[in-house]
Amino acid sequence: MKVALFVPCFIDAYFPQVGIATLELLERLGCEVDYPPQQTCCGQPMSNSGCKDDAAGAEALFVRNFSRYDHIVAPSGSCVHHVRANLDAIEQTEKVAHVRRSTFELVEFLHDILCVESFPWAEFPHKVGLHNSCTALRDLRHASTSELNEPPFSKPMDLLGKVKGIEFVQPQRPDECCGFGGTFSVTEAPVSAKMGYDKVNDHQTAGAEYIVSADMSCLMHQKGCAQRMGMQLKFIHIAQILNGDAA
Template identity: 40%
Template sequence: MRAALFVTCVNDALYPRTGTAVVRLLERLGVEVDFPAAQSCCGQPPYNTGYRRESEPLLRRTAEAFAGHRYVVTPSGSCAAMIRTHYPRIGRLAEREGRGPGTARLAEDLAPRVYELTEFLVDVLGVTDVGAYFPHTVTYHPSCHGLRALGLGDRPRRLLAAVKGLELVELPGAEECCGFGGTFAVKNPDVSAAMGADKAAAAAATGAQVLCGGDNSCLAHLDGVLRRRGTALRTLHLAEILASTEEDPLV
């Protein structure tokens, strides 16, 4: 099986280890991974800020970069939701307003081929035990996009529960937003910081060594709160845990 990796701009710029972990994990499971070099930002930052028209060129670029790939896998519920939920609407409006003929077709063709990492592992590959080893206590934060827009449900927890050596502890108030919300954190810093403080306190109270999630944007927000508080709890993307093995630990 072949799949293309959509690494996302946040991971490419700030968390390249996550992209490496996804490749390593998928290849271990027998997937041949492609990385289209033409990929860039999916357009979520301008779209979320109200600049829908400015996101259209990024839609077209992303769709063209992944043309011909049956499976497009991304370690980001946020970016997967942008493509699956918002791309078709953006494409239809662009054409209705006389811009970018064919944009709707590009969007509608790409959307169903994009999978968040845990969806791809559980639904497409049909695995929950990926052969991982991570001897630490972990608590899981479900991001809003993964939880609500994609409906990931218990897929991430099932994958974590199958990791050898890992003790999974429940996060109180897990379904509450961490306060990041992309540009929400910029426009509403006080509210964002308060929400982040609540989530960080709940995570620290679990006694876990690691707070993991499927979106590094959320984890970056929470990591900043935890560091400023001097908390020993560290953040880590789910992919890095799943890629780690007893023979060849990644983290």
């Protein structure tokens, strides 16, 4: 299967190892991966901040870069959700519609499209707490939520459960927001920080050595909170575990 890799701007700038792990993982699973070199931001920060019209240039460039692909994969739920649900600062052509329906977050692509059954190269003998971002949980439906009366499921946990040696620990409030929320962490910094402190404390109390997530933005926020509290928690993107990068 041929796929296009979309690496969000903050991952490119701060966590390039996550982009590399995503590329290597897709290739391990038999995908032919293209990386359009002219790609930049998808426009999410402007749109989320209420400046929708200012996102038009980034959105138009995104469509030009990715419109020829049937599968576009990114290791970020919030960016994927923006492309799918909010790519509306530009004219809604058939190319735009194609890009919107062809963009997938990594976990759902592995779980729903490739239907991966094993990661024989991966081993992670650590206690892990799973963090689902609000967007991945409630918009992309990575997992069931506590506020809905529905059968429990978790796509990230299904995938991680195929990794040798991993042990899950459960925080008391597993689907509570960590407080990042993009520009919320800037405009409401004290509230954001307190939510982050509560989140990492919940995971540490449960016995986690690592917090793993499909959204590096949430992990970035939580890592800062943990460091300020003097915690020894470690943080890792799900792509890195599934790719066998760390053990």
